[in-house]
Amino acid sequence: MGFTDEDRVRARAIIDRYPHAKSAMLPLLLLAQDRDGWVTPEAMEEIAVWLGTTPALVLGTCSFYTMLKREPVGDLVVSVCTNIACLVNRGPELLDGLRSRYEGDTAIMVEEVECIAACDRAPAIQINYEYYGPVDTTAAVDIIEQYRSGALQARTISGSSRGAK
Amino acid sequence: MAIEETRIVTKFLRDRPQDSWEYAVAREHNQAYSALEAALKRDPNELIEEVKTSGLRGRGGAGFSTGQKWSFLPAGVFPRYLAINADEGEPSTFKDHMLIEGDPHQLIEGTIISAFAIGAHHAFIYIRGEFALGTERLEAAVAEAYKNGYLGKDILGSGFDLELIVHQGAGCYIAGDETGLLSSLEGERAMPRIKPPFPAVQGLFAAPTVVNNVETISNIPHIVRKGGEWYASMGVNKSTGTRIFSVSGMVERPGNYEIELGMSFRDLIEGLAGGVRGGRPMQFFIPGGASAPWLLPEHLDEPLDMDRASELRTMLGSGSIMAFDDTVDPLLVSWRLARFFAHESCGKCTPCREGSSWIEKVLYRMTNGLGRPDDLDLLLDFGSNIVPGLNAPFAQTTICALGPSTMSHVVSLDRCFGAEIRARLQKDFDKRRSLEVTPA
Ligand SMILES: Cc1cc2nc3c(=O)[nH]c(=O)nc-3n(C[C@H](O)[C@H](O)[C@H](O)COP(=O)(O)O)c2cc1C
Ligand code: FES
Numbered sequence: 080m081g082f083t084d085e086d087r088v089r090a091r092a093i094i095d096r097y098p099h100a101k102s103a104m105l106p107l108l109l110l111a112q113d114r115d116g117w118v119t120p121e122a123m124e125e126i127a128v129w130l131g132t133t134p135a136l137v138l139g140t141c142s143f144y145t146m147l148k149r150e151p152v153g154d155l156v157v158s159v160c161t162n163i164a165c166l167v168n169r170g171p172e173l174l175d176g177l178r179s180r181y182e183g184d185t186a187i188m189v190e191e192v193e194c195i196a197a198c199d200r201a202p203a204i205q206i207n208y209e210y211y212g213p214v215d216t217t218a219a220v221d222i223i224e225q226y227r228s229g230a231l232q233a234r235t236i237s238g239s240s241r242g243a244k
Numbered sequence: 245m246a247i248e249e250t251r252i253v254t255k256f257l258r259d260r261p262q263d264s265w266e267y268a269v270a271r272e273h274n275q276a277y278s279a280l281e282a283a284l285k286r287d288p289n290e291l292i293e294e295v296k297t298s299g300l301r302g303r304g305g306a307g308f309s310t311g312q313k314w315s316f317l318p319a320g321v322f323p324r325y326l327a328i329n330a331d332e333g334e335p336s337t338f339k340d341h342m343l344i345e346g347d348p349h350q351l352i353e354g355t356i357i358s359a360f361a362i363g364a365h366h367a368f369i370y371i372r373g374e375f376a377l378g379t380e381r382l383e384a385a386v387a388e389a390y391k392n393g394y395l396g397k398d399i400l401g402s403g404f405d406l407e408l409i410v411h412q413g414a415g416c417y418i419a420g421d422e423t424g425l426l427s428s429l430e431g432e433r434a435m436p437r438i439k440p441p442f443p444a445v446q447g448l449f450a451a452p453t454v455v456n457n458v459e460t461i462s463n464i465p466h467i468v469r470k471g472g473e474w475y476a477s478m479g480v481n482k483s484t485g486t487r488i489f490s491v492s493g494m495v496e497r498p499g500n501y502e503i504e505l506g507m508s509f510r511d512l513i514e515g516l517a518g519g520v521r522g523g524r525p526m527q528f529f530i531p532g533g534a535s536a537p538w539l540l541p542e543h544l545d546e547p548l549d550m551d552r553a554s555e556l557r558t559m560l561g562s563g564s565i566m567a568f569d570d571t572v573d574p575l576l577v578s579w580r581l582a583r584f585f586a587h588e589s590c591g592k593c594t595p596c597r598e599g600s601s602w603i604e605k606v607l608y609r610m611t612n613g614l615g616r617p618d619d620l621d622l623l624l625d626f627g628s629n630i631v632p633g634l635n636a637p638f639a640q641t642t643i644c645a646l647g648p649s650t651m652s653h654v655v656s657l658d659r660c661f662g663a664e665i666r667a668r669l670q671k672d673f674d675k676r677r678s679l680e681v682t683p684a
Binding site for chain 1 (some may be wrong): 409
């Protein structure tokens with residue numbers, strides 16, 4: 080847990096890309112999330128030092144964005160859209176189906192999200208930000224289970240390819 | 245005459261060999277970076293004039309003249325920045341990530357030309373956090389562009405330097421507002437800022453900044469290659485060129501269609517997207533993203549013209565159309581939109597922060613048979629504190645346009661279905677009354 084020296088080198092490279100260090104806030108929070116599976120208070124404190132700001136300001140930014148999780152959420156985030164195209168194409172049914180199927184499962188978090196810009200494939204979902212749609216509960220469960228078993232390789236819970244960064 | 249698309253920015257991604265987007269393919273099949281080569285030999289001001297001549301207007305929502313926006317940068321003030329808005333959060337819009345995934349080099353080329361025209365040496369593509377594949381692809385394409393000498397120092401020997409940074413967001417609609425985007429890019433909550441000063445004068449870290457949408461910028465290489473006159477020869481009135489419309493909801497063939505502006509809603513929805521599914525009658529459609537006031541089947545023969553849309557008191561907004569059949573409850577759609585705006589309100593301005601959640605609550609009871617007879621009028625009454633006058637083009641008491649958007653579907657309910665809804669509320673109320681037990 081926590082940043083390694085290798086992460087610190089990467090963090091420095093990210094900061095150096097920007098004309099102003101503070102722009103690196105979101106990329107560093109996403110990096111921290113991929114490292115620990117969520118954004119820990121310790122990570123926010125260290126990011127504050129790197130960016131020359133306060134932990135409160137880092138928390139203030141972090142808590143504004145829905146993709147940044149401030150508690151452990153498991154290995155797979157399943158985002159189910161119920162905005163209007165999905166609403167009229169059985170999105171709410173899909174959400175209920177997936178919620179009851181994975182209730183109490185600590186490895187999989189099912190969350191209701193706003194339009195994920197796949198309205199032409201409604202009802203649409205993302206599994207660690209990989210798109211699927213249109214799907215029903217059975218099809219979605221089938222894909223989720225393939226990720227769980229490793230038959231499909233999932234992105235991180237921030238959406239980056241494993242090993243890519 | 246057959247109804248057809250006019251493909252300019254979508255040409256390569258539709259015709260490309262089997263899902264390939266890489267530099268070599270884009271170069272061979274789509275003359276990628278040939279417009280940049282030509283642009284770098286020209287005077288930057290001449291390029292701005294060319295874009296003005298094209299009549300190109302922003303594809304992100306507000307429809308402002310792109311060339312004019314570029315010319316607002318104060319002379320002699322540096323550094324300057326260019327930020328490409330790839331946040332695409334407006335419900336029902338899904339064209340920008342298609343452009344990014346399918347043809348990232350077109351966007352990168354447009355970005356470099358635009359940065360050269362305005363004199364920026366740093367450009368950012370702010371991409372919505374949820375676009376994992378888009379981010380990956382864009383990063384790979386940017387790396388290819390660096391490798392081939394289109395980015396970095398002394399681009400193609402022109403003496404022009406540019407660093408291009410792909411910046412991934414982390415999930416929030418309001419980062420799509422141009423000033424919210426800049427706050428986010430500064431490492432803050434994506435809270436919008438009051439204008440003036442406009443970003444062109446004081447934007448990112450208080451430096452002059454141009455913010456443009458992905459589709460807007462993807463058009464730039466074509467305008468440079470073929471000329472502003474050519475672009476302006478397409479379209480209708482002050483809506484020149486083509487636009488991609490994301491068509492979805494309950495249509496036979498949902499998807500993105502690039503058409504010459506001026507085509508009718510009917511040709512787009514029925515001709516290209518196949519009309520309402522199963523041949524059912526259309527009840528209403530939303531012509532420009534969740535923030536746009538609704539239209540009725542009687543408007544289907546109107547042209548896709550940004551100024552005509554304003555006359556109809558709506559907008560083409562983010563370039564999307566969602567159609568609903570006669571089985572859908574308009575109140576349910578309105579309530580779901582209200583919930584969206586309540587969730588996405590950043591909390592900075594009181595009318596929007598407080599108003600958006602009240603609208604959601606009242607619509608919830610209206611939708612679920614618990615409404616009071618004057619609930620629609622109640623909404624219109626307190627909504628006019630967010631949107632004085634209640635009508636598009638919207639006035640606002642908030643810093644950004646999310647405020648008026650919280651009311652545009654309510655205004656639509658009144659305009660399109662006012663009498664039915666009032667009758668329904670009365671009926672629900674009477675029914676509840678009749679069930680009340682009178683004490684003996
Ligand atoms: C709440 C809100 C959300 C917005 N979301 C987007 C968006 O996702 N993408 C976009 O390009 N413009 C969006 N806009 C419009 C931008 O503020 C801005 O007008 C646009 O990016 C400018 O680029 P253009 O002139 O090329 O259209 C949004 C505006 C508001 C008020
Ligand atoms: S409404 Fe569900 S993806 Fe757009």
